[in-house]
Amino acid sequence: MIDKAVVRWEKIKRKSITIKIKAKEMFLLWYAKGWQYIYFLKNRLFNVSSNYGGRLGLIFLAALIVASAIFVPALKGYFEPYFSESGRFNSIRALFLTLGGALIGATAIAFSLIMFAMQVNVERMPHGLFRKFSSDVKLLGAFVLTFSLAAIIAGLSLIPDGSWVAGATVATLWCSLLIMLLFVLAYRRALALISPTMQLGLVVADTKRNFKTWDRAVKRLVPIFRANSNSEKENEEIRNKYDMDRVAYFKLHPRWTESGEQAIYYCITFSRRYAEQGDHEVSRAALNGVVAINALYIKAKGKTFFSNNYIVNNPLASDSFLINTLEHLRQNVQVGVSRKDEQFIEQNLQGLLQLTRLYLSIEYGDSHAIKSHAQLVSGYLASAVESIIPHDMPDVLIEGVSLLGSAARLIVEYDRPEYIATISEKIAFIACAGAVNQNYQPVSQVAVKQLAILTFELLRSKSRQVRYAIKEVRDDVKLIAEMYLKIPDKPLISIHSSSLAPYYSGTSNDSLMSSLTDLTNAILNAEPGDELAQRVIRHLVEWAEELYQTEKELLLLAIEKRSHLTFDLIHWIVHVTKLLLAVSCADVCDDHFRDKLRRSAHWLIYVLSWIPDNEETIKYVETFRIADNIFESAVDAHKRGCEAEALEIRKLLLSWTRKVGKYETGWASLEKACCGLACLNLILNLPDDKLFTDIDTFLSKEGAPDFDTRLRAASDLHEQADKYRPGYGHGDIDMAMARVDQSRLSVLLHGVANHLCPEIDSVEST
Missing domain, CATH: 1.20.1310 (5 helical Cullin repeat like)
Structure with a gap:
């Protein structure tokens, strides 16, 4: 019984706490709604007073004057008996005269001071404005009206008998009030004219x-x-x-x-x-x-x-x-x-x-x-x-370049895209100043960002032809990159990479690569008859047609200068290749554009085949895991159903294997490339003999790896064939090796090792 009572008490307690919490939440909700309603009314009243305050005030004042005039006969019954005596009547007439004269003098003094103060403040204006503001109609009108009201009060001293006192008193009160009001309005008008x-x-x-x-x-x-x-x-x-x-x-x-x-x-x-x-x-x-x-x-x-x-x-x-x-x-x-x-x-x-x-x-x-x-x-x-460049104003140049980019985007949206060529050229010219003046390096980064945004806007343009404009922008980016590659790069903080990051970086969320990825995803989700998506695809085709030429020249120059921009270019090439293939597989993409996109993707990824074949260059480039990048492109092409392109990229990996296998890079390059080829054989469902034949062909040609290199690679491949893989690795090839059929991979790696160095068994036995 005690346990049941305790349980019941706990339920009641929890229920009461819940009710209190809900009541508190309800109170806070109504409290917030009440304040929002107050704010709404406050804003509404402010808008009404701002737009119609003067008119409403004038109407209200006129209504009060009319109402007071209606009550004059009623007041007359009280005032007339009192002022029937001549002494009292003469006193009220003297009051009207004195008050009117005083207000006339006050009006003259007040407006003299107001006009003097205003003219002193506007005397340095252009002559036309000085004359206009010093003879403001509203201000002079307020003076005339005030003087007239004061004169009316003085004129009320001429009333003939006591029957006029009630009306004269009401008129005097209103005239005095209006004079005070006009003083305030004249003062505010003078302040406004001074502003x-x-x-x-x-x-x-x-x-x-x-x-x-x-x-x-x-x-x-x-x-x-x-x-x-x-x-x-x-x-x-x-x-x-x-x-x-x-x-x-x-x-x-x-x-x-x-x-x-x-x-x-x-x-x-x-x-x-x-x-x-x-x-x-x-x-x-x-x-x-x-x-x-x-x-x-x-x-x-x-x-x-x-x-x-x-x-x-x-x-x-x-x-x-x-x-x-x-x-x-x-x-x-x-x-x-x-x-x-x-x-x-x-x-x-x-x-x-x-x-x-x-x-x-x-x-x-x-x-x-x-x-x-x-x-x-x-x-x-x-x-x-x-014109600002020679004057060492980097902050102004940053703002100016941003404004130039905005102007170019406006022209793209409302005019013909080809007319942005001059602006794009100016942006590139200003960006090149950063290669000469270190203070202008942030300007270069902003300029490249503007060109990257402009490229993206051209791809989304409503115009049917953007070929010329997009080529000019691409050439301008190339010019900036070439200018920066002519200056030495810093080992820890790469000037080349940071300056060109808005265009080539793959780690930034607001770079061109990120924007292109989002655009590709939107195209993939588009319906087959979407005209907007088809227009974007047409622009992508025009942009990608000669893209390989620009990237090839920049990549070779970056490698020659040993710039860290090489890393960005390699990953940019691989990623854009994947994006072009993805767009070619979209439902909205027709056959004509599909063939062009895949051809452009093929040419772009084959830029990596232009890497110079010498030991120093290969050792430098191999630090960026070229084999992993090529392998990633081939696998992505296969996943999207681009089998012909996947096979072509496999040929590129085989070519890289032949090129890198001749040298001791320190990165087990020959072994890694052979592992990538073995995985591709399994992923693309190619026969084992094809890979073995390719290995034999590559070894039979001039420039094949020497015996020691082949022996070491074959020994490592045998170890890889029998190695347990936990499911993770340091690159795409390592990850793929953990996901494919391990038994088949082991057989294939053993076979590759035997074809790579048939003498390995005799060497190991000795």
């Missing part, structure tokens, strides 16, 4: 109103232009592409952009002045104003932009407004360079990138027109970044 960011906002707002005025004027004249048109058919065809009425109107009024150009000048002046003072927040706002004014200009101009034609010169293609803007920004960069103002330079470079994005949105009459204005601003951006 440079507010001034910039007013400049942009005025420009917007001016461009809207011109836009309305054009629309009002369109019927007149249409009525005076002669050849309706011809004009209608042109109007479908361009807004010719707007073109004609702007030709008749060439100074319609004058206010916009003046506003650009004001913004540029603000940016330079405040950057010099160290107030980069204002300079950033000024440059954002430049971008905003350009956006307003493009919207106002509409479909009147013409692109450059390389065959026929089109005078309408040149746009002075846009060119003047770019010239101002170019001069800003030079000013920043002369001052060593890195933040100001970066802000102007970012402004050029924003203009690149903006100019890419320009509507041209022809859908296939060249976006020449976007190319122009990207050229300005590239030249500006390049």
Whole structure:
């Protein structure tokens, strides 16, 4: 009984604890929801007050005035008997007169101080802005209204009898309250006008109103232009592409952009002045104003932009407004360079990138027109970044290279990919500076990263042709690698590998190899009729066509310089070979592209066959486990059903066995290669005699391993044949040897050893 009671008590106790926990969780949940609701209401009220606060306040104030006017007759019954005596009536009239005169004097003094303080703060502005802000309509209007209200209070002293006192008192109270309110509003308006960011906002707002005025004027004249048109058919065809009425109107009024150009000048002046003072927040706002004014200009101009034609010169293609803007920004960069103002330079470079994005949105009459204005601003951006190289500003260059990469990606997305060739070349040129100046080595790494991202974006591009662009980017990466390979590498921290890691590294999650792997997996999961995946496959085919040539030259140069980049190149070649074969096996890949991808993969992996055949080179390269890498490629090809490619890669492994077997590398290279060939025989289901025949053929040719090398390798192979394998190893070949049929492998290894050195039995017996 006691045990049952204890058990029951424990259950009740646990149940009560559970209830308490649930109640606490419920309370915390409702507490959190309550605060979220409060935050929601707070944000909603803030948005309403920001957008409609002034209007709502004015309506509320007007309602109060009307309500007080309604109650005047009721107050009249209390005020009129009291002020019926002449002495009291004269006192209230004197009060009105004194109060009105005092408020008139206060108004004059207050507004004199406000205007003086404001003019002192804006006196260093451009002349046009000084006149505008020092004669602000709202501020002067507040002064006039305040003075008028004070005069009204003074004028109330002229009321004829006591029946007017109630209304005059209410009017005096409201006038006094409104005067105080206008003082506060005038003070805040003066502070706003003193604020440079507010001034910039007013400049942009005025420009917007001016461009809207011109836009309305054009629309009002369109019927007149249409009525005076002669050849309706011809004009209608042109109007479908361009807004010719707007073109004609702007030709008749060439100074319609004058206010916009003046506003650009004001913004540029603000940016330079405040950057010099160290107030980069204002300079950033000024440059954002430049971008905003350009956006307003493009919207106002509409479909009147013409692109450059390389065959026929089109005078309408040149746009002075846009060119003047770019010239101002170019001069800003030079000013920043002369001052060593890195933040100001970066802000102007970012402004050029924003203009690149903006100019890419320009509507041209022809859908296939060249976006020449976007190319122009990207050229300005590239030249500006390049001009920073001699001034030892690595941080600015890093930002500039990143912005160039962003500009190139925008062009790939919204324009023709071939137009990124110039930007890619500039990025490579800047990256090469790291091979000369050690301080610029981080810049090189960022530049290579941008080229890697650009390569990936080209593979995903919506364009149908990326062959030229992707070849240019690949050549630029090659140029950077060649420049770095000309300088000595460091043994512990490889400059070559670290600088080119974003493109060739296999250990980084944000490298090109990682991105290509994710892209390959997406293609493998695509449906057979997926047009997007088919377009990506087409781009992969174009990218891989001459890939082997570039990688061969770089690999041979890296081996010659004994660079640690050799390791990255070998693994990159092997991994990309696997990716190309994987894509060729995707359901969405058609037969034409499948053959091309497999041929490119075959050529790429055979780059390893170009490794020079000399002892010093073989000893160096063998430290990177070439046999394991080739074996891995062959096994992967077999797993994906690429049997012909697997056999070709097996030939490559046999060729490497013949090449490496001649030398004593210290890594048991001949033995390891023979083990790999034996495993491949079992994995590919080849007859044993084929391997034995290949061994005999390889030994019969010139340059075969000498007797001592063959004897040592054969002895090691006999030991490997009888060795117990726990299931793990130091490479792909060791792991494969643990997974295949051990009995068959033992027979095959013994046979290989006997064919490699038939004299081993007699040697061992002696």
